[in-house]
Structure formats: structure tokens, C-alpha cells
Amino acid sequence: MMEEKTMKKKLFYGFSLFLLLLTYWGCGSSQTVAEKEKLAMEVREGVEQSSFRFEATYAYPASYQPVFLSPYYDVTVSPDTVKAYLPYYGRAYRAPMDPREGGFQFTSTDFTYRYAPGKKRGSWMAKVTILDLDRPVTFTFDIWENGTSRLMVNDFNRQSISFQGDLSSRVEKNE
Numbered sequence: 001m002m003e004e005k006t007m008k009k010k011l012f013y014g015f016s017l018f019l020l021l022l023t024y025w026g027c028g029s030s031q032t033v034a035e036k037e038k039l040a041m042e043v044r045e046g047v048e049q050s051s052f053r054f055e056a057t058y059a060y061p062a063s064y065q066p067v068f069l070s071p072y073y074d075v076t077v078s079p080d081t082v083k084a085y086l087p088y089y090g091r092a093y094r095a096p097m098d099p100r101e102g103g104f105q106f107t108s109t110d111f112t113y114r115y116a117p118g119k120k121r122g123s124w125m126a127k128v129t130i131l132d133l134d135r136p137v138t139f140t141f142d143i144w145e146n147g148t149s150r151l152m153v154n155d156f157n158r159q160s161i162s163f164q165g166d167l168s169s170r171v172e173k174n175e
């Protein structure tokens with residue numbers, strides 16, 4: 001009988017501690033209104049100044065399952081250069097001669113950049129058309145003020161593919 005009461009007491013304290021930690025963790029992870037506004041302003045300035053970095057976390061190939069990506073795939077957009085390092089999954093209508101050119105790996109200095117407000121409040125659409133590749137490639141970013149973004153890639157020689165990821169407006173000078 002005494003062991004049963006001790007066991008119930010331990011379960012009660014353990015469960016209480018779990019709820020307390022869960023509540024503390026949930027409250028600690030939310031952003032304040034000022035932090036959200038600052039992030040929205042940074043994202044807006046990055047889009048307007050064509051100075052941002054998109055870090056892909058998921059790839060969504062056409063007609064295939066979504067693929068979780070390692071943290072090394074990104075697209076960096078600056079006023080004078082676009083650097084892309086993204087994988088490709090899907091059907092290619094014309095295969096590259098070099099097998100290392102399977103994804104989107106290039107540095108472009110000849111491109112057009114346009115942006116406009118998105119369909120929903122607090123979102124933008126940025127379109128980058130790469131002109132110095134051997135084929136037409138267009139990157140279309142749907143960007144939200146919380147820093148998340150979706151990238152749709154249209155390539156004349158391949159099925160389209162999209163990526164989900166995070167956007168940061170600070171582009172390091174070393175890149």
C-alpha cells in the first residue's frame with residue numbers, strides 16, 4: 001500500500017514536471033511582435049534591393065515524392081550576381097554532357113530581376129531570368145514576411161521543380 005502511494009506521487013511529480021517543461025518550451029519559442037516586424041522589414045528590403053539568400057530545405061520534383069535536402073543547397077541573389085547550387089530530380093529532355101552538371105550549379109552575371117507584391121498581404125514575388133546559360137532558366141520566388149519562401153524553377157530542357165526553404169536578407173561579402 002505504501003509503495004502504491006509513493007509510485008502515484010512519483011508519477012504525479014513526473015507528469016507535472018513534463019507539463020511545466022512543455023509549457024516553458026512552448027512559450028520560449030515564440031517571437032515577439034517587434035522581432036516579427038524586424039524580420040518582415042529585413043525580408044522586404046532584401047527583395048527590393050535584390051540582395052538575399054534562399055536556403056533550400058525540401059525539393060518537390062514534378063511527378064515524384066518530396067525530398068528532404070541537406071543544408072548546403074542555396075541560391076544567392078545580389079544586384080550584380082546570381083549564384084545557384086541546387087540539385088535536380090526529374091526528367092531531363094536533354095542530358096548534360098558532363099555528369100557534374102546534373103543540378104543547377106552556376107554563377108550568372110547576365111540576368112533580369114523583377115519583383116512585385118504577392119497575392120496575399122505580406123508576401124512578394126521575385127522573378128530571376130538567367131540569360132547567360134546555354135538554355136533559358138527562370139527562378140520564381142514566392143516570399144513571405146516570416147522569411148519562408150518557395151522557389152519554382154523552369155528550365156527549357158527539364159521538367160519544372162520547386163523548392164521550399166528559408167530566406168535571409170543578409171548576403172555576406174565573402175560569397
